[in-house]
Amino acid sequence: MRTFSLTSFCFLLVRHVSAIGQTTCAVFQSSSQDFTFPVVQNGIATPVFVSPDDWPGVQIAASNFVADIERVTQILPSLSNVSASEGIAKSTTAIIVGTLGQSSLIEQVVNTTNLDVSSIRGLWESFIGQEVANPLPGVDSAYVIIGSDKRGTIFALYDLSEQFGVSPWYWWADVVPTEHSELFLMSSGCSHGEPTVQYRGIFLNDEQPALTNWAQQKYTNLPGLFIGGAMGTETPANASGTGSPFQSEFYSQVFELLLRLKGNYLWPAQWNSAFCVDDPLNQPLADLYGVVMGTSHEEPMMRSIPVEWTLFGDGIWDYDVNAQNIHNFWVLGVERARPYEGVFSIGMRGDGDLPIDAVNPIGTLETIIADQRQIFADIFNTTDVTTIPQMWTLYEEVEGYYEEGLTVPDDVVLLWTDDEHVDMVASPRDYKWVTSTQLSKLYEQLSLCVIRDAVRIWMLNVGDLKPYEREIEFWMALSWDSSVWNPDNVDGFVTAWAQREFKLDTSDAQTVAEVVANLTRYNARRKPELLNTTTYSLVNYREADRVVEAWDTLANVSTKIYNQLASDIQPSFFELVQHPVLASQTLGKMLIFAGQNNLRASQARLSTNELAEQVQELFEKDHDLEVEFHTLLDGKWDHMMDQTHVGYAYWQQPMTNTMPAVNRVQSRKQALPGVMRIIPEGSYGAWPGDDMFDCAQQFNCPAPTVLLDPFNPFGNVYIDVGSGGPVPFTWSATSNVSWLSVSTTNGSQSPSSTENRVFISVSDWSQLDAGSTLAQINFTAVASNQSDLLVPVMVEAQNTLPQVPSDFTGQSLRICFVESSSLGVVSFEAAHFARNTSVAGISWKVLPGLGRTLSSITPWPRDGDNGANFSAGTGPSVEYDFFVVSNITNLTVVTRLSPSLNANGPDRPLAYALQLNSQPIQTSYFIPPDSTPGGEPLAWGALTDSPQT
The missing domain is CATH 3.30.379.10 (Chitobiase/beta-hexosaminidase domain 2-like)
Known part of the structure; x- marks a missing residue:
């Protein structure tokens, strides 16, 4: 190559x-x-x-x-x-x-x-x-x-x-x-020369409602057409046919696309379809085009399950009690597929993509595979079935069987599953609406496959296909020639893609690459289907506000590019960039605003109602964007955005989009404590009056206190002044010290102007002595026919300059990370290490763009030192210099890790170790030794972080 x-x-x-x-x-x-x-x-x-x-x-x-x-x-x-x-x-x-x-x-x-x-x-x-x-x-x-x-x-x-x-x-x-x-x-x-991966394919899976509804509208359905076995010997048990729209006219478009992308392998739509039955032209047409066909992990021997078994099967789908009928069913499938190029899935799963019902599942599967191999020998008239391409998917419990000793012939490709790519239907929540997979994540995972020589078959679950065009092409580009790509040029792929698709100059194409990177980064932090009203903190670190701001910025940049495009190019940009950006922005903001609405209702704030209105508007906008997609180009893609995505209650999609619950306060009734509501940053509570969050006692609570320190990343704290009802009022804020800066010292609130945010900061920290200094700001509200309302807010300025220890080895304090005592945290990116120590030629490499914020790091090269394990403290390491100024005895370190399996084998389990100064090294394993074979640790379903104390 x-x-x-x-x-x-x-x-x-x-x-x-x-x-x-x-x-x-x-x-x-x-x-x-x-x-x-x-x-x-x-x-x-x-x-x-x-x-x-x-x-x-x-x-x-x-x-x-x-x-x-x-x-x-x-x-x-x-x-x-x-x-x-x-x-x-x-x-x-x-x-x-x-x-x-x-x-x-x-x-x-x-x-x-x-x-x-x-x-x-x-x-x-x-x-x-x-x-x-x-x-x-x-x-x-x-x-x-x-x-x-x-x-x-x-x-x-x-x-x-x-x-x-x-x-x-x-x-x-x-x-x-x-x-x-x-x-x-x-x-x-x-x-x-030869491609990196021999069989490079896509799987049209979970194809309802979007792809199915679209195809049903666009392609003629021919119910009742069946082609059975080599001689057409099967009689359908259900004479109504499959009713599937996935026929030869549809697949001709799929075949051409696949080949243009230099792919060669297809698993067809499965859930209410049977590729070889839906249209008698499907199977020969694939071979005519030059596409290698296969069937999914639960559809052995080129037969659709459950559709074909429902139509032609006899008895239950249980090999222990119905082996002969199932065997005959498979024989006809292989006879039917023999004239065409294909890769046969072998093995068996239970009905409905569940584990097989067997007393001894490993023994049953070994019998099944032996019987399937004999079918190949008989039908292909050969004593060497190793020449017939076969693969077996180690999905969920099947991987456990393999780890427990299930033997598989060496010529059979073992297809390992990874639920991190573009579309998935499974616990804890499916995701199949818009793009949410980072290209940097695809590269990180697939480059591991190349290094380990797992390059016989790559199959990508693409769901409805349409929402994942860019990700599909990157997958195919990597599988076609992995030598072209490295961690540092993934954004270059998107830049080139934007130039090709939208005729942009280099500068605008790079802007689109940034838009795409942020779109997938934001959606990968938490899949859109997994978002709720409190996913992002409503009170801490301004997280919810910063997420909203980020979505708005992204939408504005995308819209600016969209507006400057020629009218004939705008439809493709809308499909590939603008719609997923606007749709994701709309959903993200709607859920955050609903969370803020719920919180403000508990704080007796009149702005509760404004947020309720915004949630309603965003909920309707979500549908408007769907309609805009469906009416594009005279309805060419009608139904392609039918997928529901709002109102998940469990892992499966909701049957309809449901607006998140919102609250309203009576707009004509004044809150009991008075006209003004004071809410300091970081608090769920509000003053004056009783609020369960104001103090532990929950009533007669003291005045609120806000904290300031020189290392707060925002440089200030805010206090919201809000209306508590329909009565207009004016307010003033007065401080008892000169060193305190107040952004706004007076204002007026009313039903038409319900909120005002006041920022508090220290104008000059050098005026303050070391340690804590107290101040007070009085917020006074004046309203007609009411007594003045006074709410004091205490301000504690913590002038906690760190004392650099004599043995500090960093270059200077300016390049280190210092705890914000008011927030109680010190945070830094994985890439911002002070030292990177190599061992055995292995060091830590930055993977740009991967992760929630900036980047990630990983040991490099991946196969360094032949994948050997290191004892904690002896291997390649990175060091971070930071200062903690709080008087605490224990630190909690939270690291964010990308889930990984023990791909090096059980003798070399993945683990990471942390050491704070000279304290004992603490080690955590990705998959604890007592984990169930084929399963994931229980903690993976409950925790996203790995704390070390």
Whole structure:
């Protein structure tokens, strides 16, 4: 495989923005220096020739190739099927396309010119392309495109189509091709060796309601059509048919997209569909296109479960008691699939994707696999079933069986499951609405697969497909050529993607990359389906307010880009960027505002009602955005956003979107304590009056106190002055000290202006002595026909400058992290270490963009020292210098870790260790030794952090 440096990659992004992460050979003006070959020049297109004996999939791709040239140049090249015996009519130039060992035309070119094809002969899905002089009689020069096999040729054509300016998503995401009047290919051409991953696929799973409803509207349904076994011997138990819309017209679009992305493997929609039954053309059409078919982890032997078993099965789905009927069912599935290219799923799960019901599940599964292997031997008439591609998915309890000793033949691919990618339906909560997976997370996980040589099969659960276009393409780019990508150029992928899809300059494309990075970062902090009204703190660290501000900033930036785009480009930007940004912003703000509404109701604040109105408006806006998506391009994608996402009560989707509960206060009734409400930052309570949060006693509580210190990251604290009812009032704030700065010292509140936020800070810390200094601010409200209302707020300024210890080894206090005594925490990013100590060639590497905020760190290289374990304190380490100014004896350290399994084996379990100064080292294991095989630690379901005291 080729090597690709970051430097050259960046150069190519500038010169050839249509190509993402690939060596390019397409240019748009002739250059004698580059020795270019004309594809379209002076309004004339070079003819394209394919041999009639080449694969049908090559013929289809060649037809799409010339159509792509027309999409870019408005000129359609001729496409001709010409055999070697017929010859090509005299032509100055030609483009000759074909597969080595299949195309007689290519064989003639190779024999005539002695073209060296040794670099691809016998390889998997490889190709070369270059200009060749006098390739055939009557042809002066030709650009010859040769694939090592059928998909090698197909990928060579689609590779050039993308370079010409046609996005793989031109239909599925309405990306407008980039137009050029002329096209050229560098004479030296493009080539590619074997892909990183052999089978690279997507799984259309959990496809209801969105994809199913959309397809039901767009494609003709043919109920009652069945194709059973090799000879059609099955009779459906349910004569009504599947009713599935996923038929050949639908799948032709999926097949083309998959191949344009250089994927080759598909698990079809499953839950109310049966690929081989829904349409008798589905199975042969996949093979015609050149797509390898398979079935999911719970659908062995190329048969759909539960649909086909419901239609054709006899008895219960239990191998211990109904083995012969199930065996016969599988036999017909293999007979039906034998003529076509596929990877067979083996093993078995119980009905409804549950564990099998067996007294001895390991013994039963070993019997099942042995019987399935015998079916292969019988139907394929072979004594060597290792030549038949097979895979077995270690999903949930099945992994436990494997860990407990279940044996699997060595030729069977073990497909390990990872629930961290793009779409999932499972506990604790499914997620399948909008994009919520960071590309940096995909890279981190998949690069581990490459290092461990787990590169036979990669399968991505893409749900409805449509909301995850960018993530699917990055997955395919990594599986096609992992050598191109590294932790530092993931954002470069999105920049190039934005340039290709939206015709943006480099600056705006980088802005889009930042928008995408933040969109997925914010949604990955907590999946949208897992958000609730108190996910983000309503009172601490201004977290909820900062989240709202971040969403608003992101939406404004995205909208600015959207508004400057040409009208024909806006639909694709809306689908791929603008909608997920606005939809996520709307949901996030709605839930936060609902939480604030609930809190303010308990604080007797009139602004409670305003927040209730905003929640209602955002709830309606959520639907408006769905309607806008559905009416885009005359309803092309109607129903694609049908997925519900508001009002989850358990792991499964709600049956309808439900607005979060809100409260209202009586707008015409004054709160019992008076016209004014005082709420200091960090408090759930409010003054004056009784509030359960004002003090432990819950009544007759003292005046509130706010704390200030020089290391508070905000530099101030705030006090909210709110209305307690319909009576307007004016207020003033007076301090008894000169060193206290008050942002606003007076104001007026009324039903039309219910809230005012006052910021308190120390104007000059040098005026204060070390230690604590007290002050008081009196908030006085004046209202007509009422006595003045006074609420004192105590201010404690903690001037706690740290004393640098004599043995401090940091460079200076300025680059260290110092506890804010008023907040009681010191916080820093993983990447902000003071020292990075290498051991055995392993150190800690920053992974930009991964995580909740800035980045993450991981040991690097991943396979350093052959994956050996280190005793705590002896391995590679990072050190952080920080100061704690509070007078405390115990510290609680909270680390945020990405969930990981013991991929190095049970003898080398993953763990991390922490040490504070010279205190004892404390070690935590990701998966404790007593965890159930195949399961996850109980703590994973309850805790997101790992505290160390």
